[in-house]
Amino acid sequence: MKQAKTYVLTKELTPLMFNEIAEEYDRLDRKLSFGLDLTWRKKLTQYIKNTNKNFEIVTDIASGTGDMLSELKKLNAKKYVAIDPSVNMLKIAKAKVPDADFIIAKAEQIPLPESFTDLITVAFGIRNFSDINRAFDEFYRILKPGGKLAIMEFSVPKNIIPALGFKFYVKYVIPILGYIHTGNYQAYKYLAESIFDFSKRYNITSMLSEHKFRDVKVRNFIFGGVKIYCCSKKE
Numbered sequence: 001m002k003q004a005k006t007y008v009l010t011k012e013l014t015p016l017m018f019n020e021i022a023e024e025y026d027r028l029d030r031k032l033s034f035g036l037d038l039t040w041r042k043k044l045t046q047y048i049k050n051t052n053k054n055f056e057i058v059t060d061i062a063s064g065t066g067d068m069l070s071e072l073k074k075l076n077a078k079k080y081v082a083i084d085p086s087v088n089m090l091k092i093a094k095a096k097v098p099d100a101d102f103i104i105a106k107a108e109q110i111p112l113p114e115s116f117t118d119l120i121t122v123a124f125g126i127r128n129f130s131d132i133n134r135a136f137d138e139f140y141r142i143l144k145p146g147g148k149l150a151i152m153e154f155s156v157p158k159n160i161i162p163a164l165g166f167k168f169y170v171k172y173v174i175p176i177l178g179y180i181h182t183g184n185y186q187a188y189k190y191l192a193e194s195i196f197d198f199s200k201r202y203n204i205t206s207m208l209s210e211h212k213f214r215d216v217k218v219r220n221f222i223f224g225g226v227k228i229y230c231c232s233k234k235e
């Protein structure tokens, strides 16, 4: 019999929640997205490749079980750094990309020096941050001048018909499938609700501009259900 979880989830508790679902995360991610999550991470990598820049140091934030990190290896950077506050998620990432450096930390307080990295990526992580503004300050600080930031996140589509389908799937289907596979209804309910909350509260494009990032560009997938935001730090 699966144990019901009784804690109330807040952004501060998400690393704890990810620790609990780490073992099942990849398998369920594939199922819930019908395998599309792999395609989206590939698209993000291709988008970065198309900038024709050389990336010496790549830093993947909210790296989780390392699926984005594995994909980023295609950029042939000299060094890869993965950051995440969930120890159990990073353990799985380490098995996939053993030669990367792993740091247990939050995006809001990154223990890396100024102008450290050429590229920062965040795939499906930003909506879990407790303070996105602080994280953007940190991203700007650790990026080299001319460095790139690429963020991928879910969003509610603008068009009413895809929006209805998206909302139904995320609100009702994901928590139930999450419960069936992991026994953790709350975790998957939180994951679903955080998409709506994030979509409603934040305009990432203008936030990035307010944080001095330049050339902010957005690309939509599945009618805007998934968005890629790309921008850079001034040379």
Ligand SMILES: C[S@@+](CC[C@H](N)C(=O)[O-])C[C@H]1O[C@@H](n2cnc3c(N)ncnc32)[C@H](O)[C@@H]1O
Residues within 6 Å of the ligand: 014, 015, 018, 061, 062, 063, 064, 065, 066, 067, 068, 083, 084, 085, 086, 089, 105, 106, 107, 108, 122, 123, 124, 125, 128, 129, 130
């Ligand atoms: C949905 S997973 C995404 C993992 C991975 N990037 C991927 O593409 O599968 C979100 C990750 O964000 C991490 N996270 C939660 N709060 C965070 C924070 N404040 N700073 C950095 N990462 C955080 C979680 O531990 C979790 O591993």
